[in-house]
Amino acid sequence: MQQVRGVIARAKGEPVSIETITIPDPGPGEAVVDIATCGVCHTDLHYREGGINDDFPFLLGHEAAGVVEAVGEGVTEVAPGDFVVLNWRAVCGECRACTRGEPWYCFATRNATQKMTLEDGTELTPALGIGAFADKTLVAAGQCTKVDPAARAAAVGLLGCGVMAGIGAALNTGNVRRGQSVAVIGCGGVGAAAVAGARLAGAAKVIAVDLDPQKLLWATGLGATHTVDSREQDAVEAIRELTDGFGADVVIDAVGRPETWKQAFYARDLAGTVVLVGVPTPDMTVPDLPLIDVFGRGGSLKSSWYGDCLPSRDFPMLVDLYQQGRLDLDAFVTEEITLEEVDAAFEKMQHGGVLRSVVVL
Ligand SMILES: NC(=O)c1ccc[n+]([C@@H]2O[C@H](COP(=O)([O-])OP(=O)(O)OC[C@H]3O[C@@H](n4cnc5c(N)ncnc54)[C@H](O)[C@@H]3O)[C@@H](O)[C@H]2O)c1
Ligand SMILES: [Zn+2]
Ligand SMILES: [Zn+2]
Numbered sequence: 001m002q003q004v005r006g007v008i009a010r011a012k013g014e015p016v017s018i019e020t021i022t023i024p025d026p027g028p029g030e031a032v033v034d035i036a037t038c039g040v041c042h043t044d045l046h047y048r049e050g051g052i053n054d055d056f057p058f059l060l061g062h063e064a065a066g067v068v069e070a071v072g073e074g075v076t077e078v079a080p081g082d083f084v085v086l087n088w089r090a091v092c093g094e095c096r097a098c099t100r101g102e103p104w105y106c107f108a109t110r111n112a113t114q115k116m117t118l119e120d121g122t123e124l125t126p127a128l129g130i131g132a133f134a135d136k137t138l139v140a141a142g143q144c145t146k147v148d149p150a151a152r153a154a155a156v157g158l159l160g161c162g163v164m165a166g167i168g169a170a171l172n173t174g175n176v177r178r179g180q181s182v183a184v185i186g187c188g189g190v191g192a193a194a195v196a197g198a199r200l201a202g203a204a205k206v207i208a209v210d211l212d213p214q215k216l217l218w219a220t221g222l223g224a225t226h227t228v229d230s231r232e233q234d235a236v237e238a239i240r241e242l243t244d245g246f247g248a249d250v251v252i253d254a255v256g257r258p259e260t261w262k263q264a265f266y267a268r269d270l271a272g273t274v275v276l277v278g279v280p281t282p283d284m285t286v287p288d289l290p291l292i293d294v295f296g297r298g299g300s301l302k303s304s305w306y307g308d309c310l311p312s313r314d315f316p317m318l319v320d321l322y323q324q325g326r327l328d329l330d331a332f333v334t335e336e337i338t339l340e341e342v343d344a345a346f347e348k349m350q351h352g353g354v355l356r357s358v359v360v361l
Pocket of ligand 1: 161
């Protein structure tokens with residue numbers, strides 16, 4: 001085993017701290033990864049705020065790239081020295097979803113079996129089974145997806161969560177097709193990626209909605225054809241106006257609040273699709289809607305876990321598009337920071353000004 005630094009959330013709403021953590025040597029099916037970079041995702045903040053569950057202390061961080069340092073017995077998919085992006089969907093191959101050929105819904109995804117601990121032996125809960133605001137982390141080998149080592153770690157590591165979730169919300173869950181209209185509500189890291197995904201899919205109209213003008217500027221750079229500042233305009237009316245009065249074919253809620261989901265519901269064309277990719281907190285409920293509207297408007301109301309991605313299929317493909325200049329992952333990296341600056345990055349995330357802060361180790 002070895003000791004390294006990690007960013008720990010000890011109690012609900014408390015500032016995080018940097019502590020010494022103990023990483024066991026990899027056991028069967030496990031790998032230790034030397035982390036190069038890890039993006040700050042809103043889900044890390046949800047963990048710190050107690051919005052995911054109460055299994056404190058958490059080892060935060062889960063949007064990471066790094067190099068495999070060691071693997072345990074029986075690991076064949078990766079070897080020491082491989083450059084990998086970490087994923088939180090190491091599919092089991094055996095559950096109901098996997099056996100019916102839909103592994104992106106896998107109900108029994110794998111994580112490391114052994115626990116990382118604080119110096120006093122307290123077991124840590126790694127965020128999304130990863131815990132990568134740390135010099136090194138222990139994961140299931142299937143959580144390591146090999147990608148082109150020539151790619152910039154700070155950029156491609158973001159595929160490990162938010163950027164993949166956003167792109168996949170458009171490509172996989174929303175099934176956006178050429179010529180369609182798409183609206184994205186909330187254009188932080190996830191929503192901006194949904195905008196980029198809609199562009200990749202060939203959407204004709206991509207409408208970005210946010211309360212923060214800077215986010216709208218970035219979304220425009222990533223492919224939004226229209227923007228709506230929802231502090232100044234009613235989002236539903238504005239999206240309808242921009243789509244000949246009908247609403248968009250696909251509306252993606254990348255905020256995850258009852259009010260934004262309701263906007264998505266009514267800003268969508270008849271028979272259109274709503275994709276919920278923002279993560280609500282446990283206290284939130286479905287907004288009050290006439291059931292006749294749910295019925296009468298038709299279409300589908302979907303949620304998107306991790307953009308319904310299959311890391312082994314999607315990460316290398318998206319890294320290729322990045323390397324070819326067709327997907328600007330660099331645009332998501334607003335700043336590179338140190339482990340000490342994670343709390344400050346949460347502040348910035350809440351008050352605008354960043355798409356992604358990325359910890360570089
Ligand atoms: N489904 C998944 O697999 C998955 C993966 C990663 C993150 N997420 C979730 O996606 C959400 C967004 O994550 P992020 O990292 O992009 O967060 P972020 O904080 O970077 O972005 C949120 C954006 O929403 C905007 N916003 C907030 N309230 C709004 C409103 N009422 N109307 C319009 N815009 C509004 C903010 O200005 C900000 O630009 C979070 O809930 C996060 O937990 C989901
Ligand atoms: Zn499975
Ligand atoms: Zn995340």
